[in-house]
Amino acid sequence: xxxxxxxxxxxxxxxxxxxxxxxxxxxxxxxxPVLVAQQRNNSTAQKIKVDFDQxxxxxxxxxxxxxxxxxxxxxxxxxxxSVEKLExxxxxxxxxxxxxxxKVFSAGLDILEMYGKSPERCGEFWRAVxxxxxxxxxxxxxxxxxxxxxxxxxxxLMAMTCDYRIMADNPRFSIGLNETQLGIVAPFWFKDxxxxxxxxRHTEMALELGLLYNPSEALKIGLVDQLVPEDQVLSTAExxxxxxxxxxxxxxxxxxxxxxxxxIDKLVSSREADIKNFVKFITKDSIQKSLRVxxxxxxxxxx
Amino acid sequence: xxxxxxxxxxxxxxxxxxxxxxxxxxxxxxxxPVLVAQQRNNSTAQKIKVDFDQxxxxxxxxxxxxxxxxxxxxxxxxxxxSVEKLExxxxxxxxxxxxxxxKVFSAGLDILEMYGKSPERCGEFWRAVxxxxxxxxxxxxxxxxxxxxxxxxxxxLMAMTCDYRIMADNPRFSIGLNETQLGIVAPFWFKDxxxxxxxxRHTEMALELGLLYNPSEALKIGLVDQLVPEDQVLSTAExxxxxxxxxxxxxxxxxxxxxxxxxIDKLVSSREADIKNFVKFITKDSIQKSLRVxxxxxxxxxx
Amino acid sequence: xxxxxxxxxxxxxxxxxxxxxxxxxxxxxxxxPVLVAQQRNNSTAQKIKVDFDQxxxxxxxxxxxxxxxxxxxxxxxxxxxSVEKLExxxxxxxxxxxxxxxKVFSAGLDILEMYGKSPERCGEFWRAVxxxxxxxxxxxxxxxxxxxxxxxxxxxLMAMTCDYRIMADNPRFSIGLNETQLGIVAPFWFKDxxxxxxxxRHTEMALELGLLYNPSEALKIGLVDQLVPEDQVLSTAExxxxxxxxxxxxxxxxxxxxxxxxxIDKLVSSREADIKNFVKFITKDSIQKSLRVxxxxxxxxxx
Numbered sequence: 001x002x003x004x005x006x007x008x009x010x011x012x013x014x015x016x017x018x019x020x021x022x023x024x025x026x027x028x029x030x031x032x033p034v035l036v037a038q039q040r041n042n043s044t045a046q047k048i049k050v051d052f053d054q055x056x057x058x059x060x061x062x063x064x065x066x067x068x069x070x071x072x073x074x075x076x077x078x079x080x081x082s083v084e085k086l087e088x089x090x091x092x093x094x095x096x097x098x099x100x101x102x103k104v105f106s107a108g109l110d111i112l113e114m115y116g117k118s119p120e121r122c123g124e125f126w127r128a129v130x131x132x133x134x135x136x137x138x139x140x141x142x143x144x145x146x147x148x149x150x151x152x153x154x155x156x157l158m159a160m161t162c163d164y165r166i167m168a169d170n171p172r173f174s175i176g177l178n179e180t181q182l183g184i185v186a187p188f189w190f191k192d193x194x195x196x197x198x199x200x201r202h203t204e205m206a207l208e209l210g211l212l213y214n215p216s217e218a219l220k221i222g223l224v225d226q227l228v229p230e231d232q233v234l235s236t237a238e239x240x241x242x243x244x245x246x247x248x249x250x251x252x253x254x255x256x257x258x259x260x261x262x263x264i265d266k267l268v269s270s271r272e273a274d275i276k277n278f279v280k281f282i283t284k285d286s287i288q289k290s291l292r293v294x295x296x297x298x299x300x301x302x303x
Numbered sequence: 304x305x306x307x308x309x310x311x312x313x314x315x316x317x318x319x320x321x322x323x324x325x326x327x328x329x330x331x332x333x334x335x336p337v338l339v340a341q342q343r344n345n346s347t348a349q350k351i352k353v354d355f356d357q358x359x360x361x362x363x364x365x366x367x368x369x370x371x372x373x374x375x376x377x378x379x380x381x382x383x384x385s386v387e388k389l390e391x392x393x394x395x396x397x398x399x400x401x402x403x404x405x406k407v408f409s410a411g412l413d414i415l416e417m418y419g420k421s422p423e424r425c426g427e428f429w430r431a432v433x434x435x436x437x438x439x440x441x442x443x444x445x446x447x448x449x450x451x452x453x454x455x456x457x458x459x460l461m462a463m464t465c466d467y468r469i470m471a472d473n474p475r476f477s478i479g480l481n482e483t484q485l486g487i488v489a490p491f492w493f494k495d496x497x498x499x500x501x502x503x504r505h506t507e508m509a510l511e512l513g514l515l516y517n518p519s520e521a522l523k524i525g526l527v528d529q530l531v532p533e534d535q536v537l538s539t540a541e542x543x544x545x546x547x548x549x550x551x552x553x554x555x556x557x558x559x560x561x562x563x564x565x566x567i568d569k570l571v572s573s574r575e576a577d578i579k580n581f582v583k584f585i586t587k588d589s590i591q592k593s594l595r596v597x598x599x600x601x602x603x604x605x606x
Numbered sequence: 607x608x609x610x611x612x613x614x615x616x617x618x619x620x621x622x623x624x625x626x627x628x629x630x631x632x633x634x635x636x637x638x639p640v641l642v643a644q645q646r647n648n649s650t651a652q653k654i655k656v657d658f659d660q661x662x663x664x665x666x667x668x669x670x671x672x673x674x675x676x677x678x679x680x681x682x683x684x685x686x687x688s689v690e691k692l693e694x695x696x697x698x699x700x701x702x703x704x705x706x707x708x709k710v711f712s713a714g715l716d717i718l719e720m721y722g723k724s725p726e727r728c729g730e731f732w733r734a735v736x737x738x739x740x741x742x743x744x745x746x747x748x749x750x751x752x753x754x755x756x757x758x759x760x761x762x763l764m765a766m767t768c769d770y771r772i773m774a775d776n777p778r779f780s781i782g783l784n785e786t787q788l789g790i791v792a793p794f795w796f797k798d799x800x801x802x803x804x805x806x807r808h809t810e811m812a813l814e815l816g817l818l819y820n821p822s823e824a825l826k827i828g829l830v831d832q833l834v835p836e837d838q839v840l841s842t843a844e845x846x847x848x849x850x851x852x853x854x855x856x857x858x859x860x861x862x863x864x865x866x867x868x869x870i871d872k873l874v875s876s877r878e879a880d881i882k883n884f885v886k887f888i889t890k891d892s893i894q895k896s897l898r899v900x901x902x903x904x905x906x907x908x909x
Contacts, residue, residue: 196503199504208862209850210857244511248483250486252511256511259503259506498806500806551786551788554790555786558791558813
């Protein structure tokens with residue numbers, strides 16, 4: 001399967017167990033001080049390349065975290081800050097997210113952030129994953145995913161937060177929330193995002209089986225909106241952006257918020273409980289053991 | 304786009320901003336005294352023509368408010384009273400809604416009801432829009448939309464309240480909630496009705512972009528149920544009605560209520576707040592200015 | 607219609623009126639003592655044949671309640687106990703549900719359980735129907751419906767509780783919740799299960815008209831997942847099971863629960879009120895009269 005191919009080269013992984021009923025209200029849709037501090041310490045790292053064209057109002061954000069754009073704490077922090085800066089720039093109206101790495105959009109959450117780490121560090125990491133989702137899913141910008149490679153797990157989540165998804169029509173690429181295949185569980189807000197995109201039944205099948213779809217299948221169920229030849233993904237995204245810019249901005253933003261608010265509020269109101277659940281799950285001996293086995297397998301393959 | 308073609312000839316417009324969280328309980332699914340009084344004053348106007356066939360139990364309601372069946376306060380009031388009369392007539396079991404105007408089913412809410420009017424009058428108008436939706440969406444009658452022309456915005460909403468939608472297969476006709484294109488926002492109950500019809504993702508795209516669909520596209524996403532040649536729209540509606548009449552009536556009515564109750568209750572429990580939101584939005588200087596520009600454009604086109 | 611064909615040979619019927627808002631908390635997802643006692647009294651009856659293959663972990667449950675696998679109290683009780691036993695057997699991981707009767711998967715609830723019975727008995731019966739749904743819809747096992755015949759009403763409900771549905775590609779077979787055609791109403795949890803499977807709009811149409819779909823139509827709207835020649839239904843189910851077994855079990859189970867929990871909780875929290883509603887409805891003179899007419903019609907046809 002394409003999944004295995006995509007994962008063969010990396011140690012990225014995503015989606016963790018979480019079933020929430022609590023209602024702490026600490027969550028906020030902003031970059032937390034912790035994240036900002038983190039970023040300062042790593043300011044030399046350039047894992048996100050943003051090209052903003054003042055004349056068009058479109059920013060192209062290229063993920064360049066070799067080899068497979070794994071979503072590490074550092075990477076997520078840089079990504080959130082970049083999005084925040086663009087949100088604050090009034091001349092920026094649209095954001096295209098794409099990858100600088102060959103064959104991969106993003107392989108999802110970085111396993112190394114979950115293996116052998118302290119509970120505090122795991123919690124910090126999970127907060128950054130939440131932050132990325134909250135920022136992108138609630139963004140006032142027009143967001144388009146230019147999916148120029150495989151996009152499993154957290155990579156698929158990132159794509160699903162966008163207003164529109166254009167994927168390279170290469171049958172070797174795949175996209176989906178495949179967490180279950182790795183023995184872990186997509187949290188409720190990954191699930192909610194997918195239900196909003198492809199409906200309840202497709203989500204049930206996809207999540208129970210950890211399905212990865214090739215581009216044609218993804219188009220058929222509505223997981224992506226359009227397929228184009230690999231070398232036209234970015235240019236098509238730019239053309240599509242023009243169509244979205246023709247819509248009165250304020251009305252579009254209010255409409256987007258109306259469509260997504262209930263889903264966003266659900267995480268915002270239970271954010272701390274979601275972190276607690278994640279940390280409890282990921283630090284279990286059995287899960288840590290699974291991760292070690294998986295990491296060792298990856299090392300052998302590299303050798 | 305067909306949208307522009309449909310709008311070129313009229314000053315109808317629909318769909319206003321509304322995000323509700325309040326819970327006033329003043330809403331009732333009935334024609335308010337205000338509406339009834341309104342109707343008496345205009346009893347000479349015959350904007351709704353109802354042909355009720357006692358032998359079949361089917362009423363055909365033809366909208367004839369030239370040029371494009373704009374939904375004015377007067378027109379909505381007459382429509383609500385007509386529906387109420389049919390509901391109370393035990394021999395009436397089904398309602399077909401269609402248009403007497405060429406090329407247009409209904410072009411939606413009448414802009415002139417929103418421009419330069421007092422807050423009180425705007426509120427009265429909005430209550431009538433709510434009333435129309437509540438009456439039709441909760442009707443015990445079998446309701447079929449015989450969509451024999453374009454049906455943007457409020458016209459699309461009216462069609463979506465029906466149990467079944469038959470559209471003329473003319474590629475120049477279009478249907479959709481295109482409010483966003485005009486800088487305004489479909490209220491939450493327009494959105495909920497569309498989600499119930501075509502699902503979350505199609506609604507998100509449709510509302511963010513203010514999409515109008517040609518008949519084939521509308522059929523594909525399920526916004527209408529059937530396409531027929533233009534001259535067979537009404538006869539097909541009548542044949543379809545017979546199929547629905549074959550179902551035990553009481554069981555069908557309870558089932559319909561079970562499917563729609565949650566959506567209806569949401570507006571009923573926040574009706575006053577929805578009106579307040581609408582009035583606040585529509586009387587804004589910026590919105591009034593947009594409406595003036597739009598009206599002037601329409602005048603120039605006519606000239 | 608296939609419906610009539612399927613019903614011609616039996617007195618099975620399903621789906622009763624229920625609109626709940628109460629919140630009694632007596633419901634539990636387990637076999638009640640009443641059901642267990644019932645089963646003991648009928649232990650000689652073998653209406654459910656279970657073949658469990660220890661080597662594969664797959665149990666095949668064959669319904670053999672001639673002529674059409676009507677869901678009587680006795681049959682439902684035996685079915686629930688069988689499922690419970692398999693759930694408790696750690697070596698069992700998957701359950702295939704199929705029929706030993708020709709041309710029929712299950713024709714749904716047994717009318718004779720609803721006609722001329724005491725309110726207490728009716729209530730006991732309805733609790734068993736709830737129990738069947740709760741057990742199957744929340745099962746930790748991988749459940750596959752091998753639908754080798756027509757499956758109206760309660761038969762369709764049973765199929766919809768499964769993780770995957772494979773149907774015999776015979777155009778004479780049909781599947782759907784057709785309660786409305788018989789003058790009764792599918793309860794809210796039948797409706798919720800169908801919405802989760804085919805979405806809101808298809809469910810609205812299907813339930814209002816009591817639609818039965820042939821296999822191709824059922825596949826098209828997603829009511830079943832796969833069609834195969836009649837003689838390959840069971841073997842395909844077995845092959846499919848292997849695919850599901852490849853997924854880490856614990857993660858799959860948590861995911862399944864996450865997808866279905868809200869729907870299940872809704873019935874669990876209003877179970878007693880749902881029973882009360884059913885008993886009140888079914889013991890009405892008008893409904894009892896309908897059932898008598900229907901039963902007499904069936905008798906005449908047999909003669």
